[in-house]
Amino acid sequence: MSIAISVEGLSKSFAGVQAIRNLSFAVPKGGATALIGPNGAGKTTVFNMISGVYAADAGRIVVNGTDVTAMPSRRRIRTGIARSFQNIRLMPHLTVLENLLVGQHVRASSLLDLLTPFRLVPNHRWKREARAALEESGLGRYADETVSGLPYGVRKRIDLVRATLAGADVLMLDEPAAGLNPSETHALRDHLRALLGRGLTLLVVEHDMKFVDSICDNVVVLNFGEKIAEGPLSQVRRHPKVREAYIGVEEEA
Amino acid sequence: MLLQQLVNGLMLGAIYMLVAVAFTIAIGVLNFLNFSLPGLFMLGGMLAFGMMKLGWPWFLAFAGALFVAALVSLIVERFAYRPMQGSDPEVPLVSSLGFLVLLENLMLIRYGSDQQPFPALMPDMNLRIGEVVIGIAQLVSLGISVALVAWLSWFLAATNAGRRIRTVAESRETALLMGIDIRSLVPALFVASALLAALGGILFAVNYQQVSPFMGEGIGFKGVAAMIVGGMGSIWGAVVGGLLIGLAEVLSISMLGADVVNITVYGLLLLILIVRPQGLMGRPATREKL
């Protein structure tokens, strides 16, 4: 089985606070892996380090066989990895379609692509592609709406669609189901299963364990920046350290 | 006469310093590049002139000018700052520039576009130290400026209100979490920066004995330069920047000629922005979180 993302001995501290400590895990190709853990365990930090928003203090990150540890964040998407954002980072003044067109950048980045007045061409293939991706996730009717006016759940899923348009075969999704209502969650599950069926690899940060159970075959549990368990969810659940971490949270709440 | 030039530079720098501190309050706490401040600077000088022309004694004229400037600043807050929360950062800048143009043209309608002679308050009172001549009026204004800035710095460091202001400047979110009512602080800050700018205008009029509706532009822009050279949001940075720009201006006039002033002053600003964008005494910005 080949590896999509491999993280070895990763560490990161912010202003003296150790956010990630000697973290190693691997995401196998073609499946869905979940990164779970209590709030503040460092899940989004791991995403930010893999995508290059933060530089690693120590350790190595390999994506699809390429060592990206020292690669500028802008180039990492070209190694075949794209991501969505916990707090939805779409361009609010642009339409849904325009946001998706921006998401296609890596596949249309020559100078000629940049300067073709394609929007004057009716039904240009870039627009067709973006619309098709929207239709596929059942959001087709929002194509020409301005993002800022759309409901949270819709924006959340458009953020995901944008990530898929980069042509990446590894997607990192930061809490894709957070804030979605049951029917939206259901649609999301179908969408993710369709992506898996196409051979994509998913790395998902998610709090909803039922959702994780329905999508992911492998789980990595973080607490205080360290890996405390790894394996199928059913096994990991029984792990004493995992129970301690989660029960500790419940007691506090 | 290098020493005399240094003294003149410091005197001019003290005026820039007041304007720079006014700008730094607006930028540092409110994140607002308030271009109405050069207008309020001019208003200070012009209204003091106008009221004295009506026969008012100088202290009443000065108080009157300061009062009007504070009032106008509240109007600026209402129309240029308050409606813009959440819009592009350039927009309040435009509105505040609108106020600059408005104030200039109102003064122009009232007093004409020419330079007007400002009456000498302390004529022929000069201090002689060796070769160096210092006007008493200049010395008094330097003293007032420095004392005011020192007081302001103490106020921000040592009082409760000052600490609240500094918290807002550090992080709006923290301030909100701590229950600080930002909205009640804003008008006070507008009044404070207006008073500093208008006082700068009055001191300029007293020192250089001339006023005009456009006196705020050149000085206002150099005040901004001084603020950035020193480091945005830092009071002592504004002091250092103001004195530095004043010295650079006077020295380059005396050594290289009046036409190169803008090259030295703004060249210095450009250099600082490229080499050390946070200014001499500012702290670098941190990268945002996702």
Next chain:
Amino acid sequence: MSGYLTGVLVVLAFNVIAAYAVYLPLAAGQLNLGIAGFMAIGAYTAAYLTNEMGWTILPAVVAGGAAAGLVGLVVGLPVLRTHGIYLAMATFALGQVISAIFLNLDVVGGAAGYPVTEYAPPAAVFGLAIGVVLFMLLLSSTRFALYLAAVKGDPTVADLLGISVRGIQAAAFTLGAIVAGVGGGLYAHHFSFIEAQHFSVLLSVFTVLYVLFGGTQTVWGPLVGAGFFTLVPELLRAGDQYRYAIFAFVLILFMAIRPQGLVTTAMLRLRRRAGSAA
């Protein structure tokens, strides 16, 4: 066309060109407060080439644009490392330095100004302005224009999507400088005289006002803004000494009511939808 009307339209044309020079970097989130400096480079370069080197107007104006673009690129790269207000102030300082350098450059007349022999008729000015507008319209339907908005809206995400944020910003800044330079070059040849004092901060600042007034969300904003700013003071000419005061007053009220500018994307979309529904 009467002489007066032609005169007003020529001013309008130059204002439109300048507005787009400011709009390009602003669409990528960079406020250029030194656009007058780039106009000065274009104006003086082109005038020098026709006056002293015997060039004809067209290549001289193109060279003026190129010179402004070159300075934009060379100075822009270090300056663009700064953000937001720092960038605005850096461009502001740059504009001041450039115009002060020309004030002291005796080859081109220094403080006395520089007469220009070759003359460009109004038709050339109108032609250039229309050309700039058409170019901008074409540009607005490219990926480049989308990336300008993306880089302005969320540079971190644009970077993660693989877009070279600095590349796009430098391109927008340089392209704006070229447009300003070309406009300046033609300005010199239409008015037959240039002086460094004309290319002041206030020229830069007023141009920024047109653009923000018109709105930066769409490519039409600068055109509408420049039109408003040129024509309305003309209409207010009857009020004469009050006109700039009235004008500033209107501007302040307008920005308080509509901070996003006159023309917005939402407005254009509404229009389109109403059109397709009918």
